[in-house]
Amino acid sequence: MAVHDAQFVHQECSDCPIRHRAVCARCDADELGKLEQIKFYRSYQAGQPVIWSGDRMDFVGSVVTGIATLTQTMEDGRRQMVGLLLPSDFVGRPGRASAAYDVTATTDLVMCCFRKKPFEEMMLATPHIGQRLLEMTLDELDAAREWMLLLGRKTAREKIASLLAIIARRDAALKLRSPKGALVFDLPLTREEMADYLGLTLETVSRQVSALKRDDVISLEGNRHVTVPDFDRLLEEAGDDNDGGYLV
Amino acid sequence: MAVHDAQFVHQECSDCPIRHRAVCARCDADELGKLEQIKFYRSYQAGQPVIWSGDRMDFVGSVVTGIATLTQTMEDGRRQMVGLLLPSDFVGRPGRASAAYDVTATTDLVMCCFRKKPFEEMMLATPHIGQRLLEMTLDELDAAREWMLLLGRKTAREKIASLLAIIARRDAALKLRSPKGALVFDLPLTREEMADYLGLTLETVSRQVSALKRDDVISLEGNRHVTVPDFDRLLEEAGDDNDGGYLV
């Protein structure tokens, strides 16, 4: 996705991801100028909550740098991550007053925000923004559905391989390289966060990561630094037939 | 959802769900007229495929009567349902050439369709349609994320109770009643289809349905006809904290 969008980054655009993602592809100077006037930035430290489920949410925005997660929690504490927000991903829902999920910064995070009211007014006045938002939402929906297959039917080993493949792909995309041959990247998640994403326990995650290492599907340096010698092998382990694959 | 949308059904509107769902809320005569000119109907028998994943999909549409499912399948045959389409739900993605999922009619099905090209042109010309589509897509995304929690973290019994609650709610909504007290409805799915939706085997589904019956959470007449004496009890069994709940 990021590769795709990079084609649309204009000289006129600043670092604000809304402009890249929601507008740039078909932007004109007026729209950009208007967005520029109402935007502002927010920073969060690693581990800090951005917003809790149920809280009033009077802004929308997108990630500039860092990583945030969307999670749902049951009363007894069981947690399921339902989204992973990487740079350029959008947060918040136009037309909804309160947050539906817990949003947490897992690394230091900078977001580019717009107060909801003026943003919604702009959306009405500027169809391009709404259209771009629809595209992004449809992508997220596809990602969520692919994740449903993972959660419902894949084994622990396949889940781990899938997550690694997705992170590898996103990482390669950010570096504007295609994910073939040897890939090197850092895991942006702890074992526990991986477990919350995959519907597993952290112990199982640890065991399966070790197993993939033992079987030379990956190699590890420290806990986080991963090398994937053969990306196709990893995809095979992931049980993926398709090679689309999103991470939202 | 259907209750909500019923408020917007105008006298001028025909039975075409696109008009209800995508346009009616804020429709004007011109838009309706234009949509009316390009729409057509398709019928499918129970069990018939609507489209296979990967096939060219040159239309979009929505369900008028009957029920369809979206499923993903892995090479080795493991299947996961990722959507359940009830009357008024939308199928197809503007801007995508081929289907991403298998769509199957589980009952006799009538769909109201539009060829993709003219529909997309109308979307560009008529921002209301795009905005309504964005709302619907965001609802589906919420439903998918709630389903991720179910698939990743709920027990088999909770999964069954959740599915029954969702079907009961949707059924009550179609009858314009609020889902309290005793509810009676027919399951639109076989045990196997329920299993595919819940990430279980059909045997486990059968056992857990029997268990809920034994514990008087539900009663059954035949295999399909369900009575829920106490909806709140069912929600409790489902482990649901929220009482939103979508079924897409």
Added chain:
DNA sequence: GCTTTCGTTTGATCTGCATCAAAGTCAGTG
């Protein structure tokens, strides 16, 4: 009426992952 077929139920057994428990690694800090 009998047989076939499809969906379902129920029983016996197995297994992948959860759970419980302990110990190892590493960065930060007094």
Added chain:
DNA sequence: CACTGACTTTGATGCAGATCAAACGAAAGC
């Protein structure tokens, strides 16, 4: 440098749900 706390790994054991297997009930065809 030892101490602390966060994160991770590894081991032992238990159990929810999968798998394998058989039988049941109802509808459809002959």
